[in-house]
Amino acid sequence: MAAEVKHPISMIDPSQLLRPEPTFNDKPIDAFRDYSIDDEDPIKARVRRTYYTMHTNVTVDLVKQKREKWLKFNHFKSTVKDALIKLNELVDESDPDTDLPNIVHAFQTAERIRQDYPDDDWFHLTGLIHDLGKVMALYGEPQWCVVGDTFPVGCRWGQSIVYGDDSFKDNPDTHDPRYNTQYGMYSPHCGLDALLISWSHDEYLYQFLKHNRSTLPEKALYMIRYHSLYPWHAGGDYRHLTNEKDEEILKWVHEFNKYDLYTKSATVPDIQALWPYYEKLIEKYIPGVCEW
Structure with missing residues (x-):
């Protein structure tokens, strides 16, 4: 029998309370982001494998290695539209809520x-x-x-x-005293x-938009960076590290997230x-051929 992952009340997504109505479907709120363990269900098994x-x-x-690799923006050149069309080839292996190509979710x-x-x-x-x-993921990076x-x-x-602590048990940083304390390598707030x-x-898209001089407003960039x-x-984690600016960002992310998820x-x-x-919006805010 499949085991069920129990989530504390603090993990309930605040955007559930802000879910836009009417919705595109009648899927119950608690049916989204179902990470219960059931290895006989191919989607749940795929999701769990990706996260572990x-x-x-x-x-x-x-x-640090990935930032060094990708933030040179020397992998390919493309318009934003052509890059979006590439998402026809991608089904997100971590997503328990859809198995449609990512471009469908975008629209x-x-x-x-x-x-x-x-x-x-x-x-x-x-x-x-x-x-x-x-x-x-279409240029050699594993989906995980x-x-x-x-x-x-x-x-x-x-x-x-x-999936909690169990999924991190074999991560080297879990056992590294530089990184496994409450603050680790950071300072309070x-x-x-x-x-x-x-x-x-x-993070990649956030940095891409800055590199290619997008004119989207700051709140759009932070919605993307932290969604x-x-x-x-x-x-509700990491509040010992966040500051007053982050509280404003949190409002923007919550407003975006209810549309992203539901x-x-x-x-x-x-x-x-x-x-x-x-296409008109792309031309207005991120025109031309971009560096990726």
């Missing part, structure tokens, strides 16, 4: 935001591109180092991280900007019909 591999291998040293998120915020075109585009950093929830490295693992976060599509940092924005469904938008609108 991630939590075993993502260390301070590995994150689901963007269109739901557009319904509630018709005048905020920057927000529409943020929804469309928020997972675009996952293109790394691209997708999934993120977490700080260099300090004790947060209690609300998916140093702020999210000072933390080294597990390498993922979030997968669930142990912080949903689990729009996943089997309903596929008419992507071809929507491209002309979003």
